Each structure stands twice: as C-alpha cells, then as structure tokens.
Amino acid sequence: MTTAMEIKQVLLVDDDLNIRTLAQMGLEGLTDWKVELASSGAEALSKAAEIKPDLIILDVMMPGMDGPTTLGELKKVESLNDIPVIFMTAKAQTHEVELYQKMGAKGIITKPFDPMSLPDDIQGILSKS
Amino acid sequence: MRHRWTFLVGIAGTLFLTLAAAGYATFASARQQQVMHNHRVWLIHTYDVLLSLEEIDVALEELVSSERGYLIKQKIEFKSDFDASLKALEAEIRKLLILVRDNPTQEQRAHFLKRTIDRRIDYLKEVISVSEKDGTDAARKFVKHRGQETVEDQADDILHEMIASEKNLLRFRSEKLDRETAHNSELFATLLALAASALVMCSFILIYFFKEKNNVARRLATQLAITQVLNESRDIQFAFERLLQVLGKMNNFRFADAWLVTSGQNGNELKLVTSWSDETVNVEKFKEATELAKLGINDELPGQVCSTKAPHLFDLVTLPPEKFTRKSAAMADGLRQGLGFPIYGQTGLLGVMEFFSEKLNLNNTEQLSNLSSFGQEIGLFVEALRAKEELVERAELANFVAETAYVLSQQANLHEMLKQCTSLMVRHLNAGLARIWAIGNDRELKLQASSGNVGTTSDAQNIIEIGTGEIGTVAEKQRPLLSNNLLESAQAPDRALIESSGFTSIAAYPLVFGKELLGVLAMYGKENISRQMQETLSGVSNGIALGIKRNQAELLLEERELLFRTLTEQIKEVFIVAKPNDTFVYVSPAYEETWGRPIADLYESAQNIFKGVHPEDVELVRNFAEQTNIQMKSQQVEHRVVRPDGTIRWIWARTFPTLNEDGQLETIYSIGHDITERKEAEKRVSEFYSTVSHELRTPLTSIHASLRLIEGGLAGPVSDKISRLVTIARTESDRLIRLINDILDIRKIEAGRLELKLSEKPVDELVLGAFAATQGMAREAAVTLKQEIEYHGSIKCDADRVVQILANFLSNAIKYSPHEAEVRLRVESIGTMIRFSVSDSGPGIPEGEMHKLWGKFQQLDSSDTRQKGGTGLGLAISKGLAEQHGGRVGVESTMGKGTTFWVELPANSVSARITSQDLKSFALARVLMVEDDEQLSKLVKSLLKKEGFDVEIAGTLEEADQRLKEFTPKAIILDVTLPDGNGLDWLKKKQQSNNEFSIPTVVLSGVEKNPELFGTAIIFDWLIKPTEDKRLERAVRYAVRNKGNAKAKVLIIEDDKATRELLVDHVSRFPVELIEATEGVRALNLARTENPDLIILDVGIPAPNGFEIVESLRKSDQRETPLIVYTSRDLTKAEMNDLTLGLTKHLIKSKTSEQELIDSVKQLLDGLVTAVDSQSKEAAET
8 A cells, every 4th residue: 555654653543442442453563563552632632742643543433532622732733733633523414524634634434444445545534635 | 161162153143133123113102121221131131141151151160270280390389270260169159159149940959069069179279288288199090090080070061051041031031031022112211221132142252262350341331221211211100110220120229319419408419319239138227227317418328428429338337327327237138348539510500429339349449430431420310300390380381371360360150260260270280179259248268179089078068167177277377388398387277177178288279359258268288289289289279369359340351461470470481472463462471581571572563572682483383373374273382592791591482362253263362482402411421321321332432452462363363163152242242233223323313413514425336335335235245336327417415324325225225135136226317316226136024014114124024133233223324314305215126026216316405404494594684774764763773674684773873883883784775865964975974984984885865876886795676765665675785684795596498509608698797697597407507506696597497397396486595586588479367377486577588579688687687787797898889
C-alpha cells in the first residue's frame, strides 16, 4: 500500500478500556505501528505533547472533554495542530461527518469497527485526504 | 472437554431460536405481556442454570488438575490451587442446588451430583493427605490401588445429563416464548428481550475465550429486563411489582420492597408501594413487619438512603434495633444483609428500593453500584407515569366541569338538570353515590336526584331534617364536609348507608346563592377524593346553585355568563365558548396564564388566537377548527403554543359542538389542556431509550471486535471447531448491530424525528450505491445483479436513505433467489414519480400474505429470520423512509415466478416538512405599515392577516421609528403623506444614516410613482391607492420573500420549438430570468424547484400534460403562481376552470396578437418587473 505518510506512532483515545485494548491489539498485530493509549481528552492532550504521534484516533463521546473539544484544543497548540486526527464514533450521521471534517478531522471510523480492517481503513482515510 | 463445545453449539443454536422469535409478532394484551414476561424470566433462569453447570465442570477440572499437579510436583502452589477450586466448587454446587429448586428432576440429579462430587472430593483429599504424610510415591500407589476413573466418569455423566436436560428445557422455553410472541408487537420490548438473550450468550462465548469472569452478561441482562418491565408497565404499582421480582430473582435476593415519598399529614413520609419475596424461603415475619412499618422520611434503612441520597449496604446483624425497627423479624427470617438505593427523578428524590439476602457480603459493592445505577432510570419512568396519571385526572375534571356547565345552561327542566349533574359525577368523578337535595317549604331537604349504585335502597335520605346527620349538618352550618375517613368523621354519618355499601369518603357542599340555602350536594366514594376533585366540586356546587336559581326565575344573559365563569374559572384548563361565525363569547382566565396573552385580543378577533399558535402548527389548528364546523362532531388536536417570552407549551385541545333544533351548529365548547409536562416526560423516556441503545452498542462494539480478532488469528491460533463457533458468534453480533440500528431508525420514523438531508442526486449514483452495498451478498449467494436504467435524470432525495431502501429490496431479492439467478433493478419515470423496482425469480409471496409484508417483524415464515438473517424491520423502515420522501412502496408477486418490490419517489421531493417550514417563514412575517388612515390600515391588517402576515401599524413617522426600535419587520408598507412628514424623505434618511437599512418597502400612496426613488433596492413596489387586495398581498409577499434584488423568474412550458423561441423572444424584453421546459416531468420539477413568478403553459405537451401539471401544482406551494395558458385549441369553461392557478389568463394562439401576449406577461408580472426596468429595456431596444 502506498501512502503519502509514514506512520510510526499512533495515539488512541477512548474512554472505554475494552475498546482501547481491542483497537490496540488490531493495530499492533497487523502493522508495526506503536500504539499509545489515552483514556480521556485531557490525557490525550498531554500524551500528544509528550510523544508527538503521527496520528491520533479520537473517540467522539467521552465524559468531560469530548472528541470535538479535544480536537479544538489540539488545533490551538502549534506543535500539535498538524497531527492528523481521525474520529471514532457510533453510526455517524451525514451531517456530523461534514461537521467533523470542517473542524479539521481527516475522517471517521464508525463503531462498531472491525479491528482486522482498521489499519486499511485508516490508510484509506489518510490517502484520500 | 467435548461437552463444553456441544454446550456452546447448543448456546449458539438457541441464539438462533431466540432470534427467530423476532419473526412473529402482532398484538398482545397486557395479560399476554405478563405471560411473555414470565417466559423471559424463565429463559434467563435457564441460562443461569447452564452457566452454573458449566462452572462446576470447570471447577471440577481445575480441582483434578491441581491435585495431579500436587502429586507430580509436590509444590505448595498446587495445594492452594486445590483449596481454591474446592471452595469454588462447593459454592457453585450450593448455588446450583438453589437454582434447580423449581425443577424436581434436575434437583434430584443435582443432589446426586453433589454426592458424587463429594465422594470425589473426599477421595482427592485422601490422596493429598497420603501424599503429605507419606510422600508422592505412596500417594501414587494409593491412586493406582483405588482406581478413580469410575467416580470421575460418574460425575461427568451426571453433569452431561443435566446439561442436556437443561438445554432441552431452554429450547422448550424459547419455543414457548416464540408462540407467545406470535401475538405480540410491542416492538421495543420484544427486541430488547431478544437482544438480552443474544447478548447474554455472546458474552458467554467471550467469557470462555478470555477466561474472565466478569458481570457483563448479568448487568446487561438486568438492564434489559428493567427497560422491558418499564416499557410494559402501565402503572407504578405494576411496574414496581415486576421490577422487584426481576431484580430479586436475578440477583438471588430473598426479599425486596419499594418505598415512595408521599406527602402525609406530618409532612413527607415513605409509603410502601409493594414488596416481593422469594417463594422458596420463608420470610413471612419480615414481610409482615415491612407492611406494618410506618416510616418517616428519615426513618430506618430507607430513611438513611433518603437522607444521604446514596446507595447503602447494611450489615443487619450489627445494626442497632432503634435504627432498624424490623431487626427482630429480619433475624428470625435469617436475613443478614440489606441493600438500598435511591430512586431519582428530574424533580429529585422519589423513593427507595431495598433488597435483602441471607448472606453477608459487604464487599459486594459492584452489585450495589450496578443496581443503584438503575435508580435514575426507574425514577424517570415513575415521573412520566405520574404526569400521565395527573393529566388523566385533570382532563376528567375539566370534562366534568364543561359538561356540567353545558347541562346547567341548557337544561330547562330542574329535575332533569339535577339528575344529569349527579350522573356526570358518577361518570367523571367515579362517585359511588352522588345526590342532590333541594330545600322544601317546610325547611326540609328533599332528595331531588340520585345516581350511583347503593346496593340497598335507603329511604333514610329521602327527606332530611336540617341539622341531623352529616347532610343535615352541612345544610345547617352551610359549610362543606370533606372526609376520606368517613367512619371516624366527627359528624354523625348515615351509618346504615355507609356500612351497607362500604363507602369510605365523602364530599358534601351546601348549595348557596348569596346567603340563601338552596340545598346540598354530596358524593360518597370508596376511594379517596383528591384535593383537586374537592376544589372542582366546590366550584360546581356554586354553579348548580345558580342553575337552581335560574330555574326558579329565568336568568338574564349576563347571569348565564356568570354561570360559566363561576364554573370554568375553577379549572386550570382553557375553556372557550365560540359561535359558528368565528367569534368567541367566552374565554376562561386560564388562557392568559397558559398562552401568556391577553384575553381581550380574542374578543377582538378570534383569529388572534393564531398569534400564539406555533407557526408549524397553525395549519393543524385551523384544520381542527374547520373540521369541527364541517363535521359538527367533536375533534381533538395536540399543538404547541409560543408564549410572548418564547417559551413553548404543549396543548391538547378538544371541541364539543352543540347543535340547535334544526341540526345546525349553535355553540362550540372547547377545552385546552396544558400537557407540556407530559410531553417532557415522554421526551425523557424516549431519550432514555436512545441511551439504552447506546449502552447496547458499546458492549457490542467490544464483543464484535474481540470476535473479529480471534477470527483474524490475532489472539493466537485456534482450532477449526473454535473458529467455526467464533464465526457463528460474530455473524450473530453483526445481526445484533443491524438490529439496533434498525430499532433506532424505526423509532425515529415513528416519532417523526427522522430528518431527511435532501440534495439533487443522479439516479445512476443511487443505483451504484445500492449495488455496492449488496454486491458481496450477491456473490456469496451466486446471484447476478442487473440494472435497467431508463431514467437517467436526478432526483431530490436523501441519498443515504434511498440507497438504504434499494439495498434492502436488493438484499431481500438476493435472499429469496435460487442459485445462479438474476436480480434486476429497474428505474423509470412514471408521471411525476421515479419508480425503482427490484425483481427476483424467487418463490413468490402468497396473495394473502402480502399485506403483512410492511409491518414490523414480518418475515413471512418465522424460520426465515433464522435462515435469511434479517431483522424483520427492513421493509417497515423502507416504507417509512419512502413516505418521508413523499413517495410510496408496493409489491407484486406471482407464486413460483418471482416478486417485484418497488418504491416511487417524487422526482423532486416535496415533503410536508418543507411546506411547514415555508409556512413558518410566512406566518412569522411581521410587517410594519406606516399609514395615518386608520380605517385603511385596519383593513390592510385584517386582509394580510388571512395571508399569514402580522401587520403592526404606525400612524406617524415618529411612531414608525419607535416600532423599528422594537422589531425588524420583514417588510414595510409606506404611505407618502404622513402627519409628521414625507414618508419617502424619511426612508431616504433612514438609508443614508444606516447603510444596512434594507427592509424591502412597498409604497402604498395616492401619490404617483417617483421615478427617482422607485427602483432603488429597497423600494420594491409602488401601488397607487386604491389598490386591488390581491395586488397588495402579492407585493407584500414578494417583498417578504425579498425578491427585490433578484430577477423575476418565468417558466415557459412548450414543446414546439418555433413557438418556444417566439415566447422567449417576447418575454426576454422584460428583465427576467427565463427557464424552459419541453415536457411535463421536467416542467413540474422546475415549477417546484425554481418557484417561478409566472408560468406560460402549453396544454398539449408530452405527459404529464398541461391539465395534469396544473392539477399537481394546485396541491403544492405553487398554487398561487400567476399563469398564462397559451394554447392552440379552444377551451371550454370547465377546462378553463381546471387550468387556473393564481392570476390566470387563457390565450388562444391563433387569436392572440403579439402585443396582447406581451401585455399579459407584463400585467401578470406587475409588481415584480419594475416599470423603470422595463421601460429602460424598451428604450435600449429602440
């Protein structure tokens, strides 16, 4: 697969432990990416600043700081606002997809997701944008 | 371990069976619901037994392997493993023995199993002790010598037998549930039950793989059970009975109860709603103590939960008796632990639920937090039910008042009038006995009217002496008697009557006019008479007194009105009396409170009522009023009211028309109930459902992802058998996901909350999308998808949704097609609709079954659900989606030949939603009229009101300035000569001082057009007084639409090229935008999308022809569009009539000169093309 971007490290943000574990298993099992985890928007911000990932996968519905808010915060930080962000959400409505893209997200992965095709889905989104 | 896998296969099999239940489903009574509910509880119980058996198997295996480990390696870890599994095994067996108490055969087996296992354990213990004492070799010798295979086999066999039996039971129970479900269509309840069972099983499978014993399954099952119970319950008592039962059973509690906070005589107290006890144990003493307990809000265990508003675990043994008054009863019944959590609603603490068990496990915080998390959901439901109950009572009271008022004002015969009043009390207030006495000449009370069932006929009340008995006392003291505890009442009641009929409550009122005693009204009942009811009765007794008085001497008109007032001012409901000529003769004061607007407005004009109606509901309410007049029958409507402060109230309004002797409409009574709270409660419940769906989706995501990882080999290598099982579980989880998505869709459709995202989409793209979604499925089924697209245009639709409909049809067709068959998707244009049809060569659908297709859960054969993998909701959703688009669906089928499903969508979706939005923009349009002639301005105001404009009047320029500060009108109607200056100068100044001042203005004046000003952006039309009503209305409408800056649009519909060119040539001399159509379909599309200001139509165009186009436009928003019918044939009067829209001219081609045509266009476009523009264009041409 050819993509414009080399991914080495991914930050995966979701408040549900199971989903973090499973997505990580899928990604690390199928690619040689290193997957770091964060369980909240706030943790995502500090982890992102620390490890500067090549990609952030962000859950939309999280208690406290939700996905879109976290994205807004990321965009405010100069060193982080270039990192591509992909949202992960349950059955997205068309207008939500457009809204998130307007906010600067690269795309959306819908839940329930298929961990076996997760890397392909991500590459697909990144190569499209 | 072979049987573990057979067990799993069994589980997967039953998963199918349970899901097959979705195939059936029609109607069920509440009774049926209860039966079904019991079946589901049993089903879950059976899973519990299976799980327990499985755990025994695992524990036994661990026990054996740890023993062997110890024997072989002599390591202490194995010894502790042995002890741990021994403990687990014993606990599990105890649990099993309790679980199978309902089943004597299994119970017998379980006891046998226990004995076998005990023997086995004894043996293992012996081996270990030998090993400890004499070393490994001695132990090995011992083992060899004794031989234990038979014992092990025995335990295995019995386990096997029990599992097989339980599996049969499971199958039997799910089949039974199937049969019951056959009469049930409670969509959500059924689905949730199914989802519950399926989820529990998916989780089982997962637990197996990950060896983690978590409580996911139980929590989900509990969640779903609660949702289901609440969904099925119609009243609070019923809901709690079932909640306690389900939660108690599922969590192995022995006793449970629920308390609700109520306001009692000494402030708030706790009232026991209901209790539940496990039938297998004796907790009678505690039950009795609970039923007798009188608890204040801070008393005892529930009080502690109330005051801390937090869940609690109680160690009953250590609690001091003063804190736990039921302690001795609890100890006697062997209860050791209590658990309580608060029930919370939007309005705060509502009550407490308590659960008791005989085991003490203070670390059981997980269970506590699981249970207490349901407190809020239960609370929301309690509130919704309460709001409903209260509303029902209030509606009943309002009806009572309205009908009594009617009787009192209409009925001339005194005896008949009073008789009707008492019968209304029985009917509406549920009175056991309602009576009215009137005072006679000799100062005695004589019974005048009596309704209700007394049992024995008591003559004692026929004549009552004033001052004797409860009724005589009411008359003497002229003070009401109100009691819900009749026998303990201070005044001496009529014991014979009360004891014989079992009445417990009374409300008796003196009937007094001024200071004159006219009689007594009383109602007896077996239920408490609420405060609301008492207040209502008190008002009604005043009314009845007036009625009696009126009967003695004919009342004056004002006094009649007073009668209404007296009665209707008692109720919170808005009460309106109207005459058929659209005037209100009486509006109750509640109007001001509910609608937030002055009553005086309504007396001024009945139309003013629409000021307060929500713009989207105006049409609905108009229709409601019209239908009352036309049908002369009672009508009802639910609508919204927007109060001046912007808040919205929901109203449920009903009309009761009365007819005169000639059968003509005389008076219309109407009542409006404020149902905002009920609506809000309903909304919360519906939000709760969506939360539940979300809650279901989250664990499903994990389940699905886990299974995919195992399938994909990322969790390590698995055997073929496991891989097959995982695939089964994964496809089932796929189906659950679809099911949940479908539930969400159908709920949105049913609630009218599904919003379409309309855009222009080429048909080919839609077909492509539908094919992409079903290609994989077709390949698997070896079916070829073919397309026959005859219409290549585009349609205005929500593309995702149309693809969803088509994909659903296609996947159905694929499912029912034989191997190597073709499925065809055809697209054609039929009239104004585009038809998509999907045909298969499957078995066909019997004629008698076709109507069932579009319902929920309607796969024709229940086994289909299992074989074909559908959710049974697809067609119902497709139908809903098509209807939302303004389209329809249908099916044609020949047995043995195949079936065609089709959907027709309007080429340009015009849905009801769009119209109502348009209506809103008009209805909200506020217009400022600056005019000193009061008569004219009032005329214009009422004229434009009919057209949905709200005209505010300013008599002077100063006043106009003032009004502009208050609001920004959509348009201004401006006079030139005003008392304090020139309107045009004023407007110019406005524009100069504020560049952004751009309110479109229509000049209405006796002054001739001022070419210098006219044609500027905001003076948009100039009408000379006097003007035609229609023209003014159109000018304002256009101004509001703000077409001032845009060019007027003319649509030319003509198939003959030469004529079309001629028309284009003529019309293009005006500054207009031209749109052309050569055939009917495109013409209609353009008429709808472009919203032209003038249509020029040739009648004889390709289908649909001119008549059909006009007919169709009449039903649309374009019904008022000006029209020139330009035709080559003579038209009859009837045809002319049929070919009329707004302002219409009929021109015959051969008889019309060019100039006539141009003049007609100009005339009909007047107000849109300005004279200046057309003149300058003409000037430029010459």
